[in-house]
Amino acid sequence: MVEIKDKASEIIDLASELRWQVGDDFHDRLTEGIYADAATITERVEQKPDRKISYSFDRALDKILTSGTFGFPIMILVLAVILWITIQGANYPSGALAVLLLDIVYPFLKDISSNLGIYWWIDGLLIDGVYMAVAWVIAVMLPPMAIFFPLFTLLEDFGYLPRVAFNLDSLFKRAGAHGKQALTMSMGWGCNAAGVVATRIIDSPRERLIAIITNNFSLCNGRWPTQILIATIFIGALVPSGLANLTASLSVITIAMLGVFFTFFSSWVLSKTMLKGEVSTFTLELPPYRPPRFWKTIYTSIIDRTLIVLWRAIVFAAPAGAIIWLISNIDVGDVSIANLAISSFDGFGVLLGLNGVILLAYIVAIPANEIVIPTILMLTVSNLAITGVGAGEGVMFELDSSSETAEILKAGGWTVLTGINLMLFSLLHNPCSTTIYTIYQETKSWKWTSVASILPVIMGFVVTFLVAQVWRLIAGV
Amino acid sequence: MTPDPGIALIVFFILVFVGVLLWKIIKSPFLLQNIKQSKKALVEDILKQLYHVEYSGRTASLNAMAGALKLSDRKIVRLVEDMSSHDLLKLDQDILQLTSSGRDYALKIIRVHRLWEKYLSERTGFDKSEWHDRAEQKEHTLTEEQAEQLYHDLGNPRFDPHGDPIPTEAGEIIETHWKSLSSLSENTVARIVHLEDEPEVIYQQIVAEKLHIGSQVKIIASDNHEVKFFSEGEEYRFSPIVASNISVKELTAQEKYEEDVVRLSSLDPGEKAIILGISSECRGASRRRLLDLGFIAGSSIETEFASPSKEPKAYSIRNTIIALRGDQADLILIKKVNE
């Protein structure tokens, strides 16, 4: 060992001495030398026509896709089309999956277990708890992701996405971020965990961290259904019924846009404070356009984006289902843990214009935002001891019509303020545990994982609190 | 059950205010834990200041020193007494003088300061406007071993990012023979070697004008009111006070003044150019990345198109299209070619 050290330090000492002699620009000279060799070889082996001719199609397309006139309209159009196809296209399979998993398979499993005479609590824990949570996540999450990601991947394969980053870079630069964050942000509208993985395309450490930490402000598809339902019930109801749908949609879009605003705002704050010492470099290569391979692309993107993310979500949702069932069914004294928790959170919840049920639902639904609404309904019904709706303690459910849902929520004391603040809180709260786990995987840092997890909740608390107080001052209640 | 919104808001703002206040206090240098530290820091600051004064051939009185470091008379007297009892300086009829051990100590501090600036410029993303202040803090806390390790990690640098020589471990420092930009006469050509980072206001102005170390300059006119010169295709006008904070060196026999060197940012779509090099102001990871992508002296480059907001621009180099932001393109020097 001593010998190794001696040998090594002999070499290292000579290296230090030589470094002093060659000076600071060794790296530059070395790279120049390598490129000089590369140029010599290329000269000998390559024959190419004038670049003007051979890439004329690419450049012509670039001029259109990045032009001052068409650049932005085309981008917005493409995004709108993708979102439209996703939302419209996911409706039917989502409904079908829900019918299959919740209305057919669930009773079937219950039947089997009662025929076998399984203990009620095993049956409850596994079927009412774990199975329901998993089924819900699959029904809500799978179809939109299976549509959104392949479409995105097709654009990626064609080579359009780097042009989007190019067009939007100056906007992101002002927030201290990288143009490629436009893509990771859009990917976040599909799924935040996938958005976080996608930040790998950003090769500058500071901007990549910014993109990871702020991805949660992209309203993911697990949260869209909550937004739409609450907007329909509370905001759509404020206007004449003819305008109800339009108003509800606009308010959901407003929330999503608010998310974009928070993305920029917190990117800017992060780049000026916590992250200003991180190394920052900018490069954006615009690859040549390549015709994508339609079916193969769709196949691989379903396999490795959709299914992997879905699998992670299921892994996290299963224990959440168990916990939800347990807290509703284990009593301390005479009350269930759930009801205890609800009454202890209620004061703080009301201060924020929310209530104890919502806070508890968000705590137990950390693993998957998809189950927030079913959990809220179940907890409300059980907390108020309403009979005749729902499927029992700890069993999540949803109702066929939004008016029935509205009745339950109103019975739970919900007002328009509660609705609005729930929409805000659904945008501004900690990422789901799949995303948190993914952030850790990508950053390998507890520090950044905690920042990414805690920052949005704090913002959520502050924003809902302020909205609640201002609302109450104005409304005088 | 619902709390009164007015009261809630008031309580909230009071809490925010208290939070901000606490944060300020924690960050401030006057906190208890810093007091012991700050005596060491003051001693070191006096030594450093004195070194700079002596280096530039002037002398420092007790009063001037108190003024420069914003210290009360009582305090400076006490510090100076203390320091002379440790043989760091002498007081000779109101004139402060470094002893040789004081001078060694001062050079150590300067070494750490400059090494830290070098570190910040190469390995972190802090903006150059922050380097100086951060190094002012760090120079008092880094141990000698840490400084040596840093020196090694950075590849035994000889100059800090402003162009100042870094003293060696043994306390030797390279003599610099620089002139101030304001002292040059018309039509002389020179290279910028140093931008003085103190006083801050002047430095910020130089930085804002995008003047870079390593750039060549050519004086067009120079009088008591204004110094007018060309650098990298841009025309600059500075007051002599600002210009005197820019140090230059006349070109050596091997260096030739590149008459038509301009910045890549000035290359419009459709124009072609040859790269002459990357400015030495482009450092660390950014510089290495540009080199890796082939932004190397002698390469041909063409501006292809600009993004809708004019920035970034896409350049074609070595048959690839690379987009760069304006501040990067400012640091790449080219020579336009006409067909």
Place this chain on the structure above:
Amino acid sequence: MSDQIASSCDDCAFHNIAQLKKLGVNVEDTDYVVTLAGNPNTGKSTVFNALTGLRQHTGNWPGKTVTRAEGGFSYNEKRFKLVDLPGTYSLLSTSQDEEIARNFILFGRPDVTIIVVDASRLERNLNLVLQVLEITNKAVLCLNLMDEARRHDIIVDERTLAKDLGIPVVPTSARSLEGIPQLIETIYKVASNEIVCKPHKIKNLAGPVNKAVEQLSSKISKIYPEMPNSRWIAMRLLDGDERVVTALQNNEFLIA
């Protein structure tokens, strides 16, 4: 050095099992370890999929694969383990990706390094190729995206290229599996020392830089006669690469 090994055993594996294990690659049940290096977006993952039949994510976007992907295939009754590395423009800087790629080739000593290049942007890609060839002698150049090059009327004389680089060159269009059988065969031949490479070494270094590199590398060769890539190590030391310094101190370069 390959001569040295070849004399004792003709088609022995060359990889460094201990280091590979440290890098997290299990090499049990494997005869040869093969790795894929190359610039981002040159089709490494596509080649990986073509060789292994797996479905790694691919995309027309520089910078997709960051973590390593692994897979396997067999040919001529030999089992090959294939490792897809992150795409990098160079191995000289010290970004995280480059460090992963560099460490794998330098310390893991794969039996074959397949360097995937974009045939339509040869010059930029050669920057990385020449660096890899300073590290390892056992490499195959996979001249990918040939269909794209043809579409843009770019012609590459692959025989001269192979001669200049001193390693076999296989033109492919990985997406349509064109050239993949030839690639597999070539990998096999290089792994089993049927083909012995004489890789290009960087020539055009500026005078003083070259002198420093030569001086240091001859010192390294003198102290460690069995070190295959002393010139590369000299370059890294002169560039102040701390990882290489530590590796020297811990004796990581040599097979334990």
